[in-house]
Amino acid sequence: MDYSNAVPVTREIYWVGFYDEAARLHCNPYLLVDEQDVVFIDPGSIPHFPVIMRKVMEVVNPEQITYVIAQHQDPDVCGNLAVVEDVINRHDLQIVAHSNCIRLLRHLGLRSAFYATDAHDDRLILKSGRELQFLFTPFLHSPGAITTYDVKSKSLFTSDIFAAMSVDWALFPSGDFLTPMDLFHQTYMPSNRILRHCMERFERMDLERILPQHGSVLEGDHITQAIAHLKALPCGIDLVEEGV
Numbered sequence: 001m002d003y004s005n006a007v008p009v010t011r012e013i014y015w016v017g018f019y020d021e022a023a024r025l026h027c028n029p030y031l032l033v034d035e036q037d038v039v040f041i042d043p044g045s046i047p048h049f050p051v052i053m054r055k056v057m058e059v060v061n062p063e064q065i066t067y068v069i070a071q072h073q074d075p076d077v078c079g080n081l082a083v084v085e086d087v088i089n090r091h092d093l094q095i096v097a098h099s100n101c102i103r104l105l106r107h108l109g110l111r112s113a114f115y116a117t118d119a120h121d122d123r124l125i126l127k128s129g130r131e132l133q134f135l136f137t138p139f140l141h142s143p144g145a146i147t148t149y150d151v152k153s154k155s156l157f158t159s160d161i162f163a164a165m166s167v168d169w170a171l172f173p174s175g176d177f178l179t180p181m182d183l184f185h186q187t188y189m190p191s192n193r194i195l196r197h198c199m200e201r202f203e204r205m206d207l208e209r210i211l212p213q214h215g216s217v218l219e220g221d222h223i224t225q226a227i228a229h230l231k232a233l234p235c236g237i238d239l240v241e242e243g244v
């Protein structure tokens with residue numbers, strides 16, 4: 001697959017990430033293009049900014065972007081927010097995040113307004129009536145982490161949950177896509193108990209696809225396999241020996 005340009009995942013969802021062949025950790029910013037709104041999800045880091053913004057511009061005029069969702073505050077997720085908002089250059093741009101995340105994002109010195117998901121019934125209704133629902137996933141791995149569910153396309157953007165690391169990365173996985181998830185979750189997720197609880201919530205959802213911020217897009221059987229895999233994965237404190 002050619003990753004040098006934006007990659008459509010659906011007719012309305014685009015991957016606009018940077019494929020660094022030497023890296024084990026690839027970041028996946030996404031654009032959701034609706035009738036009158038464009039939503040930019042986990043826009044990425046400063047070093048990736050030139051490539052990401054070039055790919056955004058292949059799909060839309062940046063001034064069409066009305067919302068940027070920061071699903072948590074890590075530098076790889078949204079370290080480029082200050083330059084992204086400058087390029088978007090709209091006075092009515094809103095940065096969507098949980099208030100536990102916004103408290104930290106304020107230190108980036110942004111000029112756009114914040115849209116706190118927890119102050120808006122965990123949802124955002126676009127001008128077309130399209131509904132985005134936010135699931136608060138605290139400690140996976142940030143206290144302000146959210147995931148975003150696009151009701152229309154049944155797509156769940158999960159940020160670091162379902163993240164994977166590997167040198168032979170592919171946006172749509174063909175081989176073993178479960179093992180590459182292990183090290184990331186073992187390292188960054190706090191415990192199996194918290195991760196399993198989240199997987200049980202995802203199991204009850206009507207999902208067509210999962211779009212994580214690292215690793216691969218999961219569709220069909222891959223979704224149930226990944227949920228079952230992470231439900232059983234010890235991570236974080238589970239792997240720390242007593243007394244350490």
Ligand SMILES: [Fe+2]
Nearest residue numbers: 072074141160
């Ligand atoms: Fe993160």
Ligand SMILES: [Fe+2]
Nearest residue numbers: 074076160213
């Ligand atoms: Fe990340």
